[in-house]
Amino acid sequence: MRQLRLHFWRTAAPLAVGAVLLALWEIVVRAEGIPPYILPGPVLIGETLWTDGPSLMGSLLVTLRITLVALAAAAILGGAIALLFSLSRILALSLFPYAVILQVTPIVAIAPLIIIWVREPFLALLVCAWIVAFFPIVANTTVGLNSADRNLLALFRLYGASTGKTLRYLKLPTALPYFLAGLRISGGLALIGAVVAEFVAGTGGTETGLAFRILEAGYRLAIPRLFAALFLLSMTGIVIYLVLDFVSRLLLRHWHESAIAEEEE
């Protein structure tokens, strides 16, 4: 019974806060007579979302495609790089600093270069999003691969396990929660990377993503549409996070503390 109530509040409380804030926003906008090109009310934004929805959705798909492909590439290449790092200490020591450099250099600063160098617009945006997204996966997975229980490692040695078997039955399972935590962070970062790259690329592409639509709406003072696009972008980020969180729980449900429901405690 208590569990049920907790569950109820977990969804009801944030929703109530959101509803109150939206109502306040609408009231202030109407009472003060703030023009829509400065701050549109939630009702107007909702209407714009309805009327401009189809065309915005097309742009969303463009951005989403870049995000998801970049995330997949980050997961595969990031995992592979971490694996190489765990197998060769020299490789890890010599290359890890460069991964850090790539991470700490603001993507906005290098995006113009990438867009100049990579002619294909889709690929250029992909590279930008990938650079932002791959580091958390590399860093986390590397830690995970090196976190295997010392006694289990000794046991594997005692039973004459090969490097391959130690990797498969011990190091990879140990690293899985770390990898998934990295993936969840990277999901949001890939979206940010895609948006930043689109901002920099401007109209360079043949297809226009959601970020460019925001920029365009800003120039035209179509502020309600800007808000509508922003709303879609935030929703996309939330959905990506929820999906990755769900996948993570599904994979770890039997054994990892992070995936075990509170009710069991």
Place this chain on the structure above:
Amino acid sequence: MRAVSKRFASGVTALDGIDLDIHRGEFLSLLGPSGCGKSTLLRIIAGLSEPSSGVCRLLLETDRAGKIPAGRIGFVFQDPTLMPWSTVVDNVLLPFRLAGLIGSGERKRAVAEIQAVGLAGFERAYPRQLSGGMRMRVSIARALVTEPDLLLLDEPFAALDEITRMALNDDLMRLWESRRPTVVFVTHSVFESVYLSTRLAVMTSRPGRIAAELPIDLPRPRQQALRTSPRYTALCVMVSEQLVRAMAPESAGSK
């Protein structure tokens, strides 16, 4: 094992000139205070650690390359050291999996071993669903599943409560009596070592040396009733005195 010493890179001498014979089929306990190098000694016996000097030879059957085949030695750590992502049966199957042979025969062995440690019905459970004592039973089943000639146990019951510990003592006793592998059991409990062993080696700490070797000639099979018998009590008193004597130079030196 002759004149085995172990010095760590930090300069600490963990073991100093250990001479020890381990006889086939005996239950030998290494008894000593924490930090006396018992675990280090056990790791050297298992081949997980190399002695800095001296030799440790195991007279087990070797393969053509002169190596002891995997699975002839079982090892139980102080922690259950299970893979949390695997079920009980998969944990017990690990030695076979690493050797690259898993068939119905091996699966039957694993299930039989889980039964032998009293965990029938828990084959599909995950370690986190089990209590500390049950996890340790899984760990013992894994060590026994290859029917090793030599079983090494490193303070396996130190983290368990007294009641669970006694129950596991009895189970270990029963398993040993029915199969008679050679056992080297590391502990810091006088009562446990006297109850279980056929022979006892008392160790001193810093540096680790063997202070005394004592045969424990209590009748077998040993059961709960033994714990209150006068002979058991007398032996415990004697072993405790040995242990105090073994530690005396250290406490004198630290003044």
